[in-house]
Amino acid sequence: MVQLVNKLKFFLPLTIFTGITFFLIVALDRDPNYMPSTLLDRPVPAFSLSVLGNESEFIDEKIFMGEPSLLNVWATWCFSCRIEHPFLHQLSLQGIRIIGLNYKDNTFKAKNWLDEKKDPYILSLVDQKGIFAMDLGVFGAPETYMIDSRGIIRHKHVGIIDDLVWSESLMPIWKSLK
């Protein structure tokens, strides 16, 4: 009996390795960028933020009521946002309602950026301290939330939206919102 146990303990490293391998195999199929929002199918959290370019005007969550919209998190420090920007502009030309959330940014630079590059947003909310973003569960920029006409978050996309992402995964959801 003791001898058997003695022999079996030499299989322990192999067993542990098999366990690790199992996780690695399963994990390989997963997308490391997939980040579910805890707020999925919940209303947009309450906020009151000023508008970029018109600091005296304050907007709250009611702006999402009435028609479906995209909430796009962006910043001038975010290199990927630069790549995403032209496509957002295309979307806005198609009549899609995009609201910007200028995230932890320098307001002055952000205004310049929109002047230079054309503005795809109906308006951009200023969240300099990232407090509203924290309520939303923002990890970084760019991120885009799809919100239906009753102000309920239906989908969250992390990373750049381009032609492919839009037509393959986001457009069907957008259509279902309408």
Next chain:
Amino acid sequence: MVAEFGHFSLIIALFIALMQTVIPQIGASIKNQLWMSCARPLVLAQSLFILLSFICLVFLFINDDFSVRYVAENSNTLLPDRYKISAVWGAHEGSLLLWVLILAFWSLAVSMFSSKLPIQLVARVLAVLGFISVGFYLFMLFTSNPFDRSLPYFLTEGADLNPLLQDVGLIFHPPILYMGYVGLSVAFAFSVAALLNGSIDSAWARWVKPWTLIAWMFLTLGISLGSWWAYYELGWGGWWFWDPVENASLMPWLVCTALIHSLSVTEKRGAFASWTLLLAIMAFSLSLLGTFLVRSGVLTSVHAFATDPTRGIFILIFLIVVIGGSLLLFAFRGPTKKSSSKFSSLSKELFILANNLILIIITAVILLGTLYPLIADVLGWGKISVGPPYFNLFFVPLTLLLGLLMPVASILRWKKTPRLNILKYFNGPLILSVIIGGSFPLMYESYEPIAVVSIFISSWIILITLRDIGHKSSTKVSILDGLKRIKISYWGMVTAHIGVAICIIGVGLTTAYSIQRDVRMLPGETISLANYQFEFVTIEPYEGPNYIADQATVLVTKKNSTIALLKPQKRRYFSSGQTMTEASIDSSIFRDLYIALGEPLQGDAWAIRIYIKPFVMWIWIGALFIAMGAVLASLDGRFKKIQ
């Protein structure tokens, strides 16, 4: 043409490596002298072709051949020549080529310095090394060929090397780290060969030890160089982030540290044989696992170079074959190794066993923490990752415990130490260390427990070690004569252990007494911080070879005498448009002054971050001591006799 030549050399090297795997292995099984002696020339041939292939890639980079996709993605005509060369290993494909090149170097070294070893063992060791090379060649040729052309539409200008990697530290960091990673393959190959041969004894341990020590030295240097680079280049003032890539290099180091100690027991006492074999397998497995984690994209990391699932699958299969295969061999052949040596509760063996267990527990904790996001995700617990608090919670107390045991283990005798003598030995150092540790923080404004503990532990290590040197040399005719008689491997151990103590001082005091301040400053403005005055003199444009920068000049004075003129930069690289913070540091033995330039604010004001970091250099000085200890230990005469 050169690209095709390099590609072709790579294919030839693959076939030679295949022969190197098969022929000597069969020769060793059927005891055919000729087949076994094929191993050495095959290793030489493989090394030549892989070197040729590597030189081709360097040539392509220097000559800006942007028709080669890998060159176009990682280089640029504006890039200074030294960075063109380091760009060769700046990304995935090229770093793999460097990996196999270094593996060939190690194989060549083994084949050259093994003339006194039994030919059967040499044949098997080189065959195992050949097998590992084959895996990497296939990986490169099928998923990550650095010589792929992007014809017919090629670029006339390349993208650029990641600006973070355009740094002197990064020229040397990967080759040195890889020397360590890959060097562990030698101990691994020796272990697999021992399992196949069915014999392991103290002679075997003597053969493996110098190789392991040298690999460990490179690993030590590589890790500390990486941490130093992160310190001055990332501009965050931190030196260790518990990032998956850092963990991937720390885990093999910890296991290798255990291995070095366990090898001593196997060499001197013939004990722990199976355990030593297992450690050697684990150390190399962890370095392969590190490669997998970094390259496959299962974990996201600030350091991650490339993510591609086909690569992940390939590395995973390779891991299963190499690690799974060797562990299976260990499961069946391991138990035949008899280790029947008795030792009492106050013996070197027992304390080394304790050291090994602690090191393995630390490794397991880090492995769990690194894989935790992945495990949590698979089990559906959501995307969670454990941060520095988790790692520090386990790592710090376990390391301190290790530090407490270390000097005790080093002076205990094998088998049994008389209890009375030994207690007397520790009284003095214990009292002294408590006094030094307890009083040291009085020099500072606040009394920090971290400082007390770290100074206490390091004094404990240093005092006992010094006392032991004294003890060892005093028994002889004169002290000088006594010192001369001490073996060089003992000096190695002493140096490495003192290095650990120096590291602990550095880590402890930096953690306890670092000062950080984010300030908004206008040119001409001065602020005071801990007896230092920082005057923001000017901010001027600065032009580098492939970037433009805003360069601030900050004058640091203390009691009206100038300490340093620091020039931190905010760079913008032409080709990628990326901006980079280039911190400026005034280093000295007792403190670093560290300034990073933030963003421009309204008007002429800038955001500036200032750190004062006491004793931070000690972390890397300690690491140098550890590496030096490894070199001294490997020079011991008893290893030379067998080569």
